[in-house]
Amino acid sequence: MEPDACLPRAASVMSTTPAERDVLVLLDIDGTLLTTDGAGREAFAVAIRAVFGWEDDLEWVSFAGATDLGLLHRICRRHGWRPTRLEVAMFFERMERELAARLTRRRVRVLPGARRFLAGLRRRSDVAVALLTGNSRGGARIKLERAALDLDVRRGAFGDELANRARLARMALRREGGLRRWRAVWVVGDTPADVAAAKAIGARSLAVATGHHPIAELCGTGATLAVDRLSDVADLAFLE
Numbered sequence: 001m002e003p004d005a006c007l008p009r010a011a012s013v014m015s016t017t018p019a020e021r022d023v024l025v026l027l028d029i030d031g032t033l034l035t036t037d038g039a040g041r042e043a044f045a046v047a048i049r050a051v052f053g054w055e056d057d058l059e060w061v062s063f064a065g066a067t068d069l070g071l072l073h074r075i076c077r078r079h080g081w082r083p084t085r086l087e088v089a090m091f092f093e094r095m096e097r098e099l100a101a102r103l104t105r106r107r108v109r110v111l112p113g114a115r116r117f118l119a120g121l122r123r124r125s126d127v128a129v130a131l132l133t134g135n136s137r138g139g140a141r142i143k144l145e146r147a148a149l150d151l152d153v154r155r156g157a158f159g160d161e162l163a164n165r166a167r168l169a170r171m172a173l174r175r176e177g178g179l180r181r182w183r184a185v186w187v188v189g190d191t192p193a194d195v196a197a198a199k200a201i202g203a204r205s206l207a208v209a210t211g212h213h214p215i216a217e218l219c220g221t222g223a224t225l226a227v228d229r230l231s232d233v234a235d236l237a238f239l240e
């Protein structure tokens with residue numbers, strides 16, 4: 001199937017050395033590679049109750065495109081509280097424990113084409129992959145392990161490090177040597193926030209409509225490319 005491309009950019013022919021042709025792909029997790037059937041929100045709510053004592057089902061807050069630290073700050077603001085560093089640390093420790101307990105293999109669903117897409121990236125010696133996710137590093141590890149997706153959680157930037165996704169993208173790119181180190185940098189994600197983060201760091205964006213945002217909305221964000229599912233681009237032709 002042909003992907004629904006929006007604002008397509010013509011691929012340019014490279015006449016550079018192999019090192020300059022390297023591509024960096026920064027990958028989101030939730031809504032892009034997998035879904036967790038609400039286990040993340042449950043873990044958040046239980047940890048909020050355990051650490052701060054607030055009964056809150058968190059149904060009022062959208063998790064899509066947010067970072068875990070950003071969510072925590074938002075929840076605390078709503079309850080009129082400024083968390084201490086210790087409380088933040090306690091929250092993440094508890095939230096990850098609750099997530100591990102709740103996230104059975106049955107609750108994790110790998111999204112269409114995600115395995116094939118990742119396998120394709122792995123086969124490409126000119127492509128490097130790092131994570132750019134709103135999940136805490138521990139949360140990312142738990143989700144990827146349960147989904148049996150082989151991605152390195154030592155590489156990338158994570159939602160317990162910074163609250164702002166665009167700044168998180170900058171951190172991930174800095175850790176990978178910066179924009180000029182790469183022939184092309186792609187951010188792959190399922191929300192307008194992923195596309196905005198890509199723009200903020202001068203990267204291209206592949207938006208995939210397997211999360212909560214339909215393809216028409218993602219196209220409207222000015223994504224370099226938007227597709228219904230990763231299986232539409234599993235041949236990785238867009239990287240050329």
Ligand SMILES: [Mg+2]
Pocket residue numbers: 028029030031032064065189190191211
């Ligand atoms: Mg996402």
